[in-house]
Amino acid sequence: MVRFENVGLRYGPGQEVLRDLSFRIAPHSFQFLTGPSGAGKTSLLRLLFLSLKPTRGLISVFGRDTTAIARRDLPDIRRRIGIVFQDFRLLDHLTTFENVALPLRVLGREETVYRAEVVELLRWVGLGDRINAYPPVLSGGEKQRAAIARAVIARPEFLLADEPTGNVDPHLARRLLRLFVELHKSGTSVLIATHDIALMDLYDARRFLLEDGRLTIHD
Protein backbone atom coordinates (compact mmCIF):
# COMPACT_ATOMS: atom_id res chain seq x y z
CA MET A 1 0.00 0.00 0.00
CA VAL A 2 2.94 2.28 0.77
CA ARG A 3 6.47 1.85 -0.55
CA PHE A 4 9.53 3.95 0.22
CA GLU A 5 12.79 3.35 -1.69
CA ASN A 6 15.91 5.22 -0.55
CA VAL A 7 13.92 8.27 0.47
CA GLY A 8 15.78 11.32 1.71
CA LEU A 9 14.40 14.64 2.91
CA ARG A 10 16.05 17.96 3.65
CA TYR A 11 14.24 21.19 4.41
CA GLY A 12 16.88 23.65 3.30
CA PRO A 13 20.54 23.67 2.46
CA GLY A 14 21.45 21.79 5.67
CA GLN A 15 21.69 18.10 6.49
CA GLU A 16 19.05 15.57 5.51
CA VAL A 17 16.47 15.09 8.30
CA LEU A 18 15.45 11.71 6.82
CA ARG A 19 18.03 9.46 5.18
CA ASP A 20 17.76 6.35 3.02
CA LEU A 21 14.34 5.25 4.19
CA SER A 22 13.22 2.01 2.53
CA PHE A 23 10.17 0.14 3.80
CA ARG A 24 6.71 -1.05 2.93
CA ILE A 25 3.41 -0.73 4.73
CA ALA A 26 1.01 -3.50 3.89
CA PRO A 27 -2.77 -3.18 3.71
CA HIS A 28 -4.48 -4.09 7.04
CA SER A 29 -1.25 -3.62 9.03
CA PHE A 30 -0.52 -1.85 12.32
CA GLN A 31 2.73 -0.09 13.17
CA PHE A 32 4.06 2.30 15.76
CA LEU A 33 6.60 4.95 14.83
CA THR A 34 8.87 6.06 17.62
CA GLY A 35 12.17 7.80 18.26
CA PRO A 36 13.59 10.79 20.08
CA SER A 37 12.24 14.30 19.67
CA GLY A 38 13.49 15.80 16.44
CA ALA A 39 14.24 12.40 14.87
CA GLY A 40 11.91 13.08 11.96
CA LYS A 41 8.59 11.39 12.87
CA THR A 42 6.36 14.31 11.90
CA SER A 43 8.36 14.79 8.69
CA LEU A 44 7.78 11.13 7.79
CA LEU A 45 4.04 11.50 8.43
CA ARG A 46 3.98 14.57 6.18
CA LEU A 47 5.63 12.56 3.40
CA LEU A 48 3.01 9.84 3.85
CA PHE A 49 0.18 12.37 3.71
CA LEU A 50 1.71 13.85 0.55
CA SER A 51 2.06 17.27 2.13
CA LEU A 52 5.82 17.17 1.54
CA LYS A 53 7.84 15.82 -1.36
CA PRO A 54 11.05 13.86 -0.76
CA THR A 55 14.33 15.39 -1.85
CA ARG A 56 15.36 12.03 -3.29
CA GLY A 57 14.07 8.48 -3.60
CA LEU A 58 10.71 7.04 -4.51
CA ILE A 59 7.45 7.06 -2.59
CA SER A 60 4.42 5.20 -3.74
CA VAL A 61 1.07 5.44 -1.96
CA PHE A 62 -1.93 3.28 -2.93
CA GLY A 63 0.21 1.98 -5.77
CA ARG A 64 0.87 5.43 -7.28
CA ASP A 65 4.26 7.07 -7.61
CA THR A 66 3.74 10.29 -5.68
CA THR A 67 5.93 12.37 -8.01
CA ALA A 68 3.46 11.59 -10.81
CA ILE A 69 0.35 12.66 -8.89
CA ALA A 70 -1.14 15.92 -10.16
CA ARG A 71 -2.02 18.53 -7.55
CA ARG A 72 -5.72 18.32 -8.49
CA ASP A 73 -5.71 14.57 -7.67
CA LEU A 74 -4.34 15.07 -4.14
CA PRO A 75 -7.71 15.64 -2.41
CA ASP A 76 -9.02 12.29 -3.71
CA ILE A 77 -5.98 10.47 -2.37
CA ARG A 78 -6.01 12.30 0.96
CA ARG A 79 -9.67 11.39 1.40
CA ARG A 80 -8.54 7.79 1.71
CA ILE A 81 -6.19 8.75 4.56
CA GLY A 82 -7.28 9.75 8.06
CA ILE A 83 -4.77 11.92 9.90
CA VAL A 84 -4.44 13.22 13.44
CA PHE A 85 -2.08 16.20 13.42
CA GLN A 86 0.03 17.02 16.46
CA ASP A 87 -1.62 20.46 16.56
CA PHE A 88 -5.13 18.98 15.89
CA ARG A 89 -6.13 21.45 13.11
CA LEU A 90 -9.80 21.63 14.04
CA LEU A 91 -11.86 24.32 12.35
CA ASP A 92 -12.68 26.93 14.99
CA HIS A 93 -15.94 28.06 13.38
CA LEU A 94 -17.43 24.56 13.42
CA THR A 95 -18.74 22.73 16.48
CA THR A 96 -17.14 19.52 17.68
CA PHE A 97 -19.95 17.59 15.98
CA GLU A 98 -19.46 19.47 12.70
CA ASN A 99 -15.68 19.02 12.78
CA VAL A 100 -16.00 15.28 13.29
CA ALA A 101 -18.75 14.96 10.66
CA LEU A 102 -16.75 16.89 8.05
CA PRO A 103 -15.18 13.86 6.29
CA LEU A 104 -18.68 12.35 5.91
CA ARG A 105 -20.09 15.61 4.55
CA VAL A 106 -17.23 15.78 2.05
CA LEU A 107 -18.19 12.27 0.93
CA GLY A 108 -21.70 13.58 0.27
CA ARG A 109 -23.45 11.73 3.09
CA GLU A 110 -26.63 13.11 4.64
CA GLU A 111 -26.64 14.28 8.26
CA THR A 112 -29.82 12.32 8.97
CA VAL A 113 -27.87 9.17 8.08
CA TYR A 114 -24.65 9.87 9.96
CA ARG A 115 -25.82 11.91 12.96
CA ALA A 116 -26.26 8.97 15.34
CA GLU A 117 -22.93 7.46 14.34
CA VAL A 118 -21.03 10.72 14.98
CA VAL A 119 -22.75 11.20 18.34
CA GLU A 120 -21.96 7.62 19.36
CA LEU A 121 -18.28 8.05 18.47
CA LEU A 122 -18.12 11.36 20.35
CA ARG A 123 -19.59 9.66 23.41
CA TRP A 124 -17.10 6.81 23.04
CA VAL A 125 -14.14 9.21 23.13
CA GLY A 126 -15.66 10.99 26.14
CA LEU A 127 -16.93 14.08 24.32
CA GLY A 128 -20.65 13.39 24.73
CA ASP A 129 -21.13 16.66 26.60
CA ARG A 130 -18.98 18.71 24.19
CA ILE A 131 -20.89 17.96 20.98
CA ASN A 132 -22.01 21.55 20.43
CA ALA A 133 -18.88 23.25 21.78
CA TYR A 134 -16.46 25.10 19.50
CA PRO A 135 -12.75 24.17 19.52
CA PRO A 136 -11.49 27.36 21.20
CA VAL A 137 -13.25 26.36 24.44
CA LEU A 138 -12.03 22.75 24.42
CA SER A 139 -9.06 21.60 26.49
CA GLY A 140 -5.99 20.18 24.74
CA GLY A 141 -7.08 16.60 25.48
CA GLU A 142 -10.63 17.30 24.24
CA LYS A 143 -9.30 18.79 21.00
CA GLN A 144 -7.08 15.79 20.56
CA ARG A 145 -10.03 13.39 20.95
CA ALA A 146 -12.12 15.42 18.51
CA ALA A 147 -9.23 15.27 16.01
CA ILE A 148 -9.02 11.50 16.47
CA ALA A 149 -12.77 11.08 16.01
CA ARG A 150 -12.60 13.15 12.80
CA ALA A 151 -9.72 11.01 11.51
CA VAL A 152 -11.50 7.68 12.06
CA ILE A 153 -15.17 8.52 11.39
CA ALA A 154 -15.07 7.72 7.66
CA ARG A 155 -13.08 4.49 8.20
CA PRO A 156 -10.10 5.49 6.07
CA GLU A 157 -7.89 2.93 4.33
CA PHE A 158 -4.83 4.40 6.04
CA LEU A 159 -4.72 6.15 9.41
CA LEU A 160 -1.80 8.35 10.45
CA ALA A 161 -1.64 9.76 13.95
CA ASP A 162 1.03 12.06 15.40
CA GLU A 163 1.28 11.63 19.19
CA PRO A 164 -2.47 10.96 19.45
CA THR A 165 -2.34 10.24 23.18
CA GLY A 166 0.05 13.04 24.13
CA ASN A 167 -2.59 15.10 25.92
CA VAL A 168 -4.66 12.48 27.73
CA ASP A 169 -4.27 10.39 30.89
CA PRO A 170 -3.16 6.72 30.68
CA HIS A 171 -6.73 5.39 31.07
CA LEU A 172 -7.99 7.44 28.13
CA ALA A 173 -4.85 6.61 26.13
CA ARG A 174 -5.73 2.91 26.42
CA ARG A 175 -9.28 3.62 25.29
CA LEU A 176 -8.03 5.54 22.25
CA LEU A 177 -5.62 2.73 21.41
CA ARG A 178 -8.61 0.37 21.42
CA LEU A 179 -10.28 2.62 18.86
CA PHE A 180 -7.23 2.38 16.58
CA VAL A 181 -7.06 -1.38 17.07
CA GLU A 182 -10.77 -1.75 16.19
CA LEU A 183 -10.21 0.30 13.06
CA HIS A 184 -7.22 -1.88 12.17
CA LYS A 185 -9.32 -5.02 12.67
CA SER A 186 -11.92 -3.65 10.31
CA GLY A 187 -9.26 -3.32 7.58
CA THR A 188 -7.41 -0.01 8.01
CA SER A 189 -3.61 0.23 8.01
CA VAL A 190 -2.55 2.23 11.04
CA LEU A 191 0.66 4.15 11.77
CA ILE A 192 0.90 5.83 15.15
CA ALA A 193 3.81 8.09 16.02
CA THR A 194 4.37 8.07 19.77
CA HIS A 195 6.93 8.49 22.54
CA ASP A 196 4.73 6.48 24.87
CA ILE A 197 6.48 3.16 25.48
CA ALA A 198 3.76 1.98 27.90
CA LEU A 199 1.21 2.47 25.11
CA MET A 200 3.29 0.52 22.59
CA ASP A 201 3.70 -2.30 25.10
CA LEU A 202 -0.09 -2.71 25.14
CA TYR A 203 -0.29 -3.92 21.55
CA ASP A 204 1.93 -6.35 19.73
CA ALA A 205 2.76 -4.47 16.52
CA ARG A 206 5.68 -3.65 14.28
CA ARG A 207 7.81 -0.76 15.55
CA PHE A 208 9.50 1.75 13.28
CA LEU A 209 12.36 3.39 15.15
CA LEU A 210 13.68 6.67 13.77
CA GLU A 211 16.97 7.89 15.12
CA ASP A 212 18.82 10.79 13.64
CA GLY A 213 16.86 10.48 10.39
CA ARG A 214 17.52 6.75 9.92
CA LEU A 215 14.91 4.04 10.26
CA THR A 216 15.13 0.57 11.75
CA ILE A 217 12.15 -1.76 11.85
CA HIS A 218 11.44 -4.17 14.70
CA ASP A 219 8.90 -6.83 13.74
Ligand SMILES: Nc1ncnc2c1ncn2[C@@H]1O[C@H](COP(=O)(O)OP(=O)(O)OP(=O)(O)O)[C@@H](O)[C@H]1O
Ligand atom coordinates in the same frame (compact mmCIF):
# COMPACT_ATOMS: atom_id res chain seq x y z
N1 LIG B 1 9.50 23.17 8.25
C1 LIG B 1 10.74 22.88 8.67
N2 LIG B 1 11.80 23.60 8.26
C2 LIG B 1 13.06 23.30 8.65
N3 LIG B 1 13.37 22.29 9.48
C3 LIG B 1 12.35 21.53 9.93
C4 LIG B 1 11.00 21.79 9.56
N4 LIG B 1 10.20 20.86 10.17
C5 LIG B 1 11.04 20.08 10.89
N5 LIG B 1 12.32 20.48 10.76
C6 LIG B 1 13.51 19.84 11.37
O1 LIG B 1 13.51 18.47 10.98
C7 LIG B 1 13.93 17.64 12.05
C8 LIG B 1 12.85 16.59 12.31
O2 LIG B 1 11.68 17.24 12.82
P1 LIG B 1 10.30 16.46 13.08
O3 LIG B 1 9.30 17.45 13.53
O4 LIG B 1 10.00 15.63 11.88
O5 LIG B 1 10.75 15.49 14.28
P2 LIG B 1 9.86 14.65 15.31
O6 LIG B 1 10.55 13.33 15.44
O7 LIG B 1 8.45 14.64 14.84
O8 LIG B 1 9.97 15.48 16.64
P3 LIG B 1 8.95 15.56 17.90
O9 LIG B 1 8.93 14.19 18.52
O10 LIG B 1 9.61 16.59 18.78
O11 LIG B 1 7.62 16.01 17.36
C9 LIG B 1 14.19 18.56 13.24
O12 LIG B 1 15.57 18.81 13.30
C10 LIG B 1 13.42 19.82 12.89
O13 LIG B 1 14.03 20.94 13.45
